Amino acid sequence: MTTQEMLDERYGRRRSRGARATTWIVASILVAAAVAGVTWLTFANSSSSVDAAATGYTVPDARSVSLRFQVTAPIGSTVVCALEADDEEHGIVGWKIVRYPASATHSVAYAETIPTVGEATTGLVNSCWVA
Structure with missing residues (x-):
């Protein structure tokens, strides 16, 4: 035992x-x-996730930023994106909310101009979501 x-x-x-x-x-x-x-x-x-990536930007003048970006979202979903323009100290000098209609493709490229209150050094996609 x-x-x-x-x-x-x-x-x-x-x-x-x-x-x-x-x-x-x-x-x-x-x-x-x-x-x-x-x-x-x-x-x-x-x-239901949405991915967005900035593909480029230009600063045409002291009061705007042109932003190019690509959004990947579920097919047939309306998407809303918050875009922003930042200055050299990373402060937000411009902001724009845009709504895109449903698309028949998974990824779509867009271009938007963001008005600014001061000279921006970059433009970026803050976030995107399904509306």
Whole structure:
């Protein structure tokens, strides 16, 4: 008899196969539910996500910035983008919200002119979302 068996016998502890099996079954169900939940959340978030990337900008004058960018969104979704122009100290000197109609393609390139209150050194896409 091992030490563990002697201690179990002395203090009345019993290890039943049913309790062990139940523990493994419950743990397996919880792990499967967690995996299913994470999978569902990942799919739900990615199916309506919008990505935008600036592809270039020019500063034609002290009161505007021309921005070129590409938006990748779900097909058939109306997209709204917040564009901004920053000065050399990273302060926002211009801001524009634009709405684009639904597109039949996944990625679309756009160009916008952002009016500014001072001379800008860059233009960028702050964020885009499905409207």
